[in-house]
């Protein structure tokens with residue numbers, strides 16, 4: 001892939017897709033293509049075929065998906081499985097039939113088994129029971145990973161898959177009904193600043209999680225598009241985790257929320273630790289660069305600037 005390649009970013013208005021677009025623009029790519037849902041519903045095969053036929057991309061990043069936190073996964077499992085199966089199947093198959101040179105698909109660390117050994121290595125996928133709270137999403141994503149592998153095996157199609165950890169950053173989702181923990185905490189701390197009463201959070205704050213800034217992920221996607229042509233998926237994360245308590249305190253500090261946090265220990269903690277082994281992607285010369293505090297600061301600044309919209 002070089003700066004004159006025709007690159008299609010599916011889902012380029014989302015957090016990951018927009019980061020990949022910014023990354024390629026910063027490298028002076030001048031044939032980047034994207035399309036909104038109004039003009040091409042990626043669940044619709046006819047619309048996807050028409051788009052590929054018109055644009056004739058050489059490289060494809062699949063960053064379109066139905067994505068959400070625990071509440072959304074609980075309430076909309078049918079949409080999580082149907083939308084994701086349709087979007088990824090349409091794009092992967094259309095890419096192959098339209099002569100795309102290489103495609104990059106995104107899984108997610110949350111589709112590894114519930115009781116994965118820490119740090120989670122790539123070979124732990126499908127070795128035991130999935131996390132039941134997002135099982136519809138996980139099954140769809142695993143099908144996407146396996147579809148990339150099957151198209152490589154049968155057709156020699158260069159489709160690769162990345163497994164990012166929890167992401168955050170510009171264009172994140174701050175809707176408390178559907179958001180992930182980090183943007184939800186930014187919003188709660190920001191809104192809590194005007195009264196500075198304690199914010200109540202689930203569990204006791206001890207579970208440890210890994211967070212990667214989406215601009216670091218975008219650079220990882222670029223690196224893998226240039227250097228990785230293997231069948232197996234590849235983890236993308238910082239390789240470091242923090243407790244939810246530390247995360248909340250860092251966000252409170254950056255945002256200027258001094259009301260403190262209370263922990264509702266009647267609510268579940270979830271898995272005690274979740275962090276990935278990132279040796280494989282490090283061997284390609286990529287590693288995360290944006291510290292958690294710096295990333296939260298940048299995300300909060302973006303949130304403030306875009307407050308009316310988000």
Ligand SMILES: NC(=O)c1ccc[n+]([C@@H]2O[C@H](COP(=O)([O-])OP(=O)(O)OC[C@H]3O[C@@H](n4cnc5c(N)ncnc54)[C@H](OP(=O)(O)O)[C@@H]3O)[C@@H](O)[C@H]2O)c1
Pocket residue numbers: 010011012013014015016017036037040041042043062063064065066067083087106107108109163164165166167168171173180
């Ligand atoms: N966010 C995370 O923490 C995280 C972690 C690991 C992996 N990932 C993976 O990264 C990828 C992108 O996630 P994200 O966080 O960037 O999600 P996002 O912000 O919700 O973006 C998803 C994009 O997909 C588009 N889309 C969804 N359904 C569509 C449809 N039927 N037709 C056309 N476009 C459609 C959305 O368009 P609309 O704006 O119109 O809905 C949006 O632009 C996903 O594959 C996800 O599994 C994310």
